[in-house]
Amino acid sequence: MLILEDYLLLTLDDETGKAAVDVSYREQAAAGALLVELALLGRADLAGDGDGGRVGRIVVRDTASTQNALLDEALDVVRSKEGATPRALIEPIVRLKPATRAIESLAERGVLRREQGRILGIFPTTRWPAADSRHEDGLRTELWRVLVDGGRPDARTGALVTILSASGLASQVLASGGDRGAPAVVGGSRRWGLRDRHAVDERAREIARESWAGAALKAYVDEIAAAVLVSTTVATTAATSAAMNG
Structure with missing residues (x-):
């Protein structure tokens, strides 16, 4: 699974197939x-002192195929804009529709x-409920260990948590799963209060x-997270403005 796919599984409601968080x-x-x-x-x-370019700009280290079409296309974007800031690469990759395509791939x-289906019998809609939740269950167990029990993450989990934090979703995705991932000794149904969410x-x-x-x-990863934070803030503001003017 890609980190992107982990992110998407956490943000979709397993039963309804609708987004469990702001999309x-x-x-x-x-x-x-x-x-x-x-x-x-x-x-x-990121380019360093010995790369002959501006330090802190994105540089390609290996052009070999990743064996994943979406990742390879993203790598092509990076190659075409090598030397750009992380922030400058977000929107060109957004044009690949990575979330939409990754959800279809998961299906x-x-x-x-x-x-x-159709909303009000008129407007077509597509939902994505879980068909096989085994991977997501393991993912939630790892997030619980790290975010609730205070365990140390590996590089992959640390990167995922950093992206979740940058997009303001860490506590939301954990709360949306209820007690999934919690140790068996917790038992019952946990009510996620403000204190729990703030702590996570x-x-x-x-x-x-x-x-x-x-x-x-x-x-x-820090640079990418900062770029995501800026981009999500802009996207949220635009969506809010459109809703108010609509």
């Missing part, structure tokens, strides 16, 4: 997740189920600040 900026967060994945695979990085692989969000911000990966990778 106005889903494509922007998805673009950031792809850029992070390219770094974890050693394909992209094709039997992880999600496509359900089509603060832990997510703490992880985003921690050195859960090498210095170079951490610096790269």
Whole structure:
């Protein structure tokens, strides 16, 4: 699974197939997740002192195929704009519709189920309930260990949490799953109050600040997270404005 796919599974309600969180900026967060994945695979990085370019700009380290069409297309975007800031790469990758395509891929692989219908019997709609939740259950167990129990994340989980934190969704995606992922001793149905959510969000911000990966990778992910934060803020503002004017 890609980090992008993990992100999407966490943001969809397993039963209704509808978004469990604000989706106005889903494509922007998805673009950031792809850029992070390219770094974890050693394909992209931030330029350093010895790269002959401007320090802190994105540079391609390996042009070999990732064996994933969406990731390869994102890598092509990075290659075409090598030397750009992380923020400048978000919108070009958004134009690939990464979230939309990743959801369709998850359905094709039997992880999600496509359900089509109509709102008010007129407007077509598509929902994506879970068909196989085993991967997501494992993911939620790991997030619970890290965000609730205070465990240390590996690089992949640290990157996912950083993206969730940047898009303001850490506590929302955990709360949307109820007790899924919680140790068996918890039992019952947990009510997520404001104190719980604040604690999870603060832990997510703490992880985003921690050195859960090498210095170079951490610096790269931090830059991508900052770019996602800016992009999601812009997308949310635009969506709110459109709703008010509509």
